[in-house]
Amino acid sequence: MASLIELLQGIVGAPNVLTAAADMAPSLADWRGRYHGTAQAVVRPATTAELAAVVATCAHAGVPMVPQGGNTGLCGGATPLADGRAVVIGMGRMNRVRALDVDNGTICVEAGCTLASVQGAAAAEDLLFPLSLASEGSCQIGGNLSTNAGGVQVLRYGNMRELVLGLEVVLPDGRIWDGLRGLRKDNTGYDLKHLFVGAEGTLGIITAAVLKLFPLPRARATAWVGVPDPRAAVHLLRLMRDACGERVSAFEIVGRSALELVLAHIPRARAPLARGHDWGVLLELTDPQLDSGLATKLEQALAVAMARGLVLDAVLATSEAQAAELWVLREQISEAQRLEGVSIKHDISVPVSRIPEFLERTKAVLEARYAGVRIVAFGHIGDGNLHYNLSQPLVEANAAFIARTAEINRIVHDEVAALGGSISAEHGLGQLKRDEILRYKSEVELDMMRAVKRALDPLGLMNPGKVLPLRA
Amino acid sequence: MASLIELLQGIVGAPNVLTAAADMAPSLADWRGRYHGTAQAVVRPATTAELAAVVATCAHAGVPMVPQGGNTGLCGGATPLADGRAVVIGMGRMNRVRALDVDNGTICVEAGCTLASVQGAAAAEDLLFPLSLASEGSCQIGGNLSTNAGGVQVLRYGNMRELVLGLEVVLPDGRIWDGLRGLRKDNTGYDLKHLFVGAEGTLGIITAAVLKLFPLPRARATAWVGVPDPRAAVHLLRLMRDACGERVSAFEIVGRSALELVLAHIPRARAPLARGHDWGVLLELTDPQLDSGLATKLEQALAVAMARGLVLDAVLATSEAQAAELWVLREQISEAQRLEGVSIKHDISVPVSRIPEFLERTKAVLEARYAGVRIVAFGHIGDGNLHYNLSQPLVEANAAFIARTAEINRIVHDEVAALGGSISAEHGLGQLKRDEILRYKSEVELDMMRAVKRALDPLGLMNPGKVLPLRA
Numbered sequence: 001m002a003s004l005i006e007l008l009q010g011i012v013g014a015p016n017v018l019t020a021a022a023d024m025a026p027s028l029a030d031w032r033g034r035y036h037g038t039a040q041a042v043v044r045p046a047t048t049a050e051l052a053a054v055v056a057t058c059a060h061a062g063v064p065m066v067p068q069g070g071n072t073g074l075c076g077g078a079t080p081l082a083d084g085r086a087v088v089i090g091m092g093r094m095n096r097v098r099a100l101d102v103d104n105g106t107i108c109v110e111a112g113c114t115l116a117s118v119q120g121a122a123a124a125e126d127l128l129f130p131l132s133l134a135s136e137g138s139c140q141i142g143g144n145l146s147t148n149a150g151g152v153q154v155l156r157y158g159n160m161r162e163l164v165l166g167l168e169v170v171l172p173d174g175r176i177w178d179g180l181r182g183l184r185k186d187n188t189g190y191d192l193k194h195l196f197v198g199a200e201g202t203l204g205i206i207t208a209a210v211l212k213l214f215p216l217p218r219a220r221a222t223a224w225v226g227v228p229d230p231r232a233a234v235h236l237l238r239l240m241r242d243a244c245g246e247r248v249s250a251f252e253i254v255g256r257s258a259l260e261l262v263l264a265h266i267p268r269a270r271a272p273l274a275r276g277h278d279w280g281v282l283l284e285l286t287d288p289q290l291d292s293g294l295a296t297k298l299e300q301a302l303a304v305a306m307a308r309g310l311v312l313d314a315v316l317a318t319s320e321a322q323a324a325e326l327w328v329l330r331e332q333i334s335e336a337q338r339l340e341g342v343s344i345k346h347d348i349s350v351p352v353s354r355i356p357e358f359l360e361r362t363k364a365v366l367e368a369r370y371a372g373v374r375i376v377a378f379g380h381i382g383d384g385n386l387h388y389n390l391s392q393p394l395v396e397a398n399a400a401f402i403a404r405t406a407e408i409n410r411i412v413h414d415e416v417a418a419l420g421g422s423i424s425a426e427h428g429l430g431q432l433k434r435d436e437i438l439r440y441k442s443e444v445e446l447d448m449m450r451a452v453k454r455a456l457d458p459l460g461l462m463n464p465g466k467v468l469p470l471r472a
Numbered sequence: 473m474a475s476l477i478e479l480l481q482g483i484v485g486a487p488n489v490l491t492a493a494a495d496m497a498p499s500l501a502d503w504r505g506r507y508h509g510t511a512q513a514v515v516r517p518a519t520t521a522e523l524a525a526v527v528a529t530c531a532h533a534g535v536p537m538v539p540q541g542g543n544t545g546l547c548g549g550a551t552p553l554a555d556g557r558a559v560v561i562g563m564g565r566m567n568r569v570r571a572l573d574v575d576n577g578t579i580c581v582e583a584g585c586t587l588a589s590v591q592g593a594a595a596a597e598d599l600l601f602p603l604s605l606a607s608e609g610s611c612q613i614g615g616n617l618s619t620n621a622g623g624v625q626v627l628r629y630g631n632m633r634e635l636v637l638g639l640e641v642v643l644p645d646g647r648i649w650d651g652l653r654g655l656r657k658d659n660t661g662y663d664l665k666h667l668f669v670g671a672e673g674t675l676g677i678i679t680a681a682v683l684k685l686f687p688l689p690r691a692r693a694t695a696w697v698g699v700p701d702p703r704a705a706v707h708l709l710r711l712m713r714d715a716c717g718e719r720v721s722a723f724e725i726v727g728r729s730a731l732e733l734v735l736a737h738i739p740r741a742r743a744p745l746a747r748g749h750d751w752g753v754l755l756e757l758t759d760p761q762l763d764s765g766l767a768t769k770l771e772q773a774l775a776v777a778m779a780r781g782l783v784l785d786a787v788l789a790t791s792e793a794q795a796a797e798l799w800v801l802r803e804q805i806s807e808a809q810r811l812e813g814v815s816i817k818h819d820i821s822v823p824v825s826r827i828p829e830f831l832e833r834t835k836a837v838l839e840a841r842y843a844g845v846r847i848v849a850f851g852h853i854g855d856g857n858l859h860y861n862l863s864q865p866l867v868e869a870n871a872a873f874i875a876r877t878a879e880i881n882r883i884v885h886d887e888v889a890a891l892g893g894s895i896s897a898e899h900g901l902g903q904l905k906r907d908e909i910l911r912y913k914s915e916v917e918l919d920m921m922r923a924v925k926r927a928l929d930p931l932g933l934m935n936p937g938k939v940l941p942l943r944a
Contacts, residue, residue: 103706103825148659159657177916182823184855185631186894187620187670188901188909189939190921194666198659215714234575242687245760246718288717351654353575383656422658429660437660444649449662455927467661
């Protein structure tokens with residue numbers, strides 16, 4: 001009888017079934033090196049039909065499957081477990097743009113397309129695919145969908161979930177669900193695609209998607225604004241949206257510590273304003289029309305905000321180069337913090353209105369317990385989503401601080417929960433928060449999740465141990 | 473032992489358990505009088521706790537439950553079956569606005585709130601809840617959610633599904649799922665709320681929701697445009713969005729027959745343009761800023777469109793009153809068609825790019841088979857969604873024409889399916905299209921729907937016979 005490996009070779013060809021340790025290594029750990037697993041093989045199908053045959057074969061053999069895109073995730077969702085039973089399914093060869101429909105404003109792409117390639121295909125037709133992430137050169141659409149990826153333009157265009165109209169999925173038994181509809185409206189039963197978006201590959205493997213495209217922004221106005229406190233930032237956001245509607249496409253808050261880290265570690269970074277402020281906001285308006293008077297609108301709105309005491313100082317970029325300089329201050333925070341040393345990170349959300357309260361409460365608790373702790377808070381305040389990272393007090397050895405990760409997570413996450421928030425706003429659960437979430441989700445909700453998992457993956461073979469704990 | 477009725481009276485009070493035929497009658501038929509059912513009782517809970525107790529009691533007794541909002545649906549989804557076993561659960565007493573959070577841009581409302589009352593609560597805070605339907609004075613939020621309601625502003629703001637952030641649901645066993653989160657980002661497991669949106673009450677009963685609010689539009693520019701054909705309308709849409717972005721908030725197409733019906737039957741309706749055209753487009757831009765130069769933008773864009781041959785003639789409303797007159801021509805089509813006599817109606821969608829093809833193909837087939845048939849086509853072309861209604865040839869008795877409904881549905885729906893469309897774009901399946909959909913959904917998709925139904929409602933007691941057929 002043929003072995004599993006032979007069967008898989010028969011489907012995708014021997015060169016696309018990796019079994020040597022060196023060949024598999026890049027697929028067996030996450031890029032940050034926090035998770036390490038083992039696997040029987042890494043299989044790389046080229047088509048939906050091949051993938052369906054791979055899944056049917058694994059299912060028949062009772063072998064767990066771990067779908068993997070660009071392997072850029074932050075929660076260990078794409079790393080196999082340590083038991084070595086799984087087959088990793090690498091999606092990178094399924095990277096065709098199947099169709100682009102200008103008049104429908106849609107693109108149909110395979111799961112292994114990189115995000116950048118999809119952005120590029122849209123731009124070639126003068127259209128925008130708005131999802132944008134630091135990892136866009138290597139992350140793949142299947143991973144973006146499976147983690148419901150976010151980023152800085154969610155405020156205007158929504159998460160990945162809002163950007164998808166249809167999916168093709170290989171189900172855990174190897175059947176293919178063709179839900180590749182390009183429809184804005186379809187009310188013919190349960191909306192199954194939303195089950196797979198954000199499911200981290202635990203219910204099936206997304207193989208292709210129909211995504212929404214938008215008019216390409218041609219005008220842009222960017223400003224860095226010093227605000228007195230997060231409450232002012234929240235009110236400024238409302239004022240800006242009231243004045244400029246959907247043209248507000250980014251609204252990012254940056255705390256003083258975050259900005260100082262960037263200025264200390266990133267050579268090309270320059271202080272945006274003459275005086276330092278406790279909180280800065282990077283905001284951007286875009287418009288499809290070139291002569292849309294965006295800069296004037298932005299100036300007028302900021303003048304109103306200044307008169308109301310919501311803005312202390314502001315600088316408007318007068319060129320694309322200057323706008324790019326302002327974006328460096330936001331986009332290089334993670335890198336600057338990496339250079340500073342390992343930190344304790346959180347990706348949380350609360351209602352936008354409760355961001356100020358979250359920051360005040362959590363700071364008070366943390367500073368009382370950990371004198372000198374440095375709070376590096378920044379992120380998508382327009383979505384209520386903060387990256388809330390903690391660096392050790394300057395006098396303390398970092399290892400001792402990092403050893404307290406679990407207790408610090410507990411403090412931060414309990415504050416988030418008390419304000420009706422989420423302990424994973426845009427990164428997912430994976431392995432990292434799979435057990436932590438058990439404290440915050442109701443038993444009713446966990447029961448429903450388990451019921452859905454059992455209904456679609458009764459054998460429990462799809463990416464086991466991610467999102468939900470392994471079954472006892 | 474207490475009877476079911478006594479148990480229900482104990483929960484909600486005797487006056488809120490209706491059993492007399494006259495009292496129940498309004499709840500046992502749909503408003504168009506197409507569906508008639510019977511029930512043991514109509515129960516009217518006032519709180520989520522009462523509803524949970526009602527559901528637990530019915531579940532324990534094995535009694536089917538039919539949730540009912542404003543009873544304005546078009547597919548019989550809220551009408552009980554004829555077997556008389558069910559209890560109808562009227563949601564109208566659960567009509568509180570629980571919270572409105574201006575800085576978060578959210579409102580938390582109970583399922584029994586009318587759509588108009590939610591719009592009003594938002595407007596009182598200078599905010600917009602954008603869903604808008606002809607029935608908004610009586611339809612309820614629970615029904616809007618359960619049918620994923622659409623309307624004329626979907627183009628800009630999305631369907632009901634896109635407008636909801638969190639839900640509270642009583643599950644089929646009477647447990648309460650508190651998913652009332654007001655978060656823009658939450659990636660902690662399967663997104664369960666999307667299962668209940670559009671499920672027509674077959675998986676549980678939505679009791680409350682957190683909905684998104686938007687800046688109130690203060691400027692508006694409205695135009696009626698004669699276009700040479702639907703292809704020109706599709707290209708005009710792209711041109712308008714490219715020029716004006718999200719400010720394009722309505723883009724409705726109206727065929728000549730539809731306009732003529734309105735002009736014939738609605739006394740206050742007046743022809744919008746001096747000459748008649750085969751196709752008209754009603755389009756509207758809105759902006760939160762009063763002095764946003766919308767009318768100028770609209771004029772400029774239409775001038776470009778005219779130069780490209782996409783527009784034959786156009787009139788811009790110069791006052792709110794004139795804009796309202798133009799909207800009469802769109803909003804009174806259904807009423808005009810009702811006055812003309814019963815017609816055969818369809819609520820279909822295809823990709824926007826394929827609307828012209830759909831219209832050409834279907835017209836050719838229908839006119840070949842039914843000489844003189846009058847095609848009344850109109851609707852949300854920006855969403856690919858047409859109301860495609862057929863009136864009898866003027867020489868034919870209407871009853872004979874209506875008798876052919878099934879064969880005509882088959883022709884229209886087959887054309888829709890061939891173009892990758894949906895046979896129910898915004899009305900749902902209910903009883904009306906429950907069996908028809910079996911022809912168009914794949915067995916894989918039906919299997920997944922049944923698996924979800926079994927997982928969440930294993931006893932099959934929630935609104936049986938809607939969306940999915942009764943179990944054999």
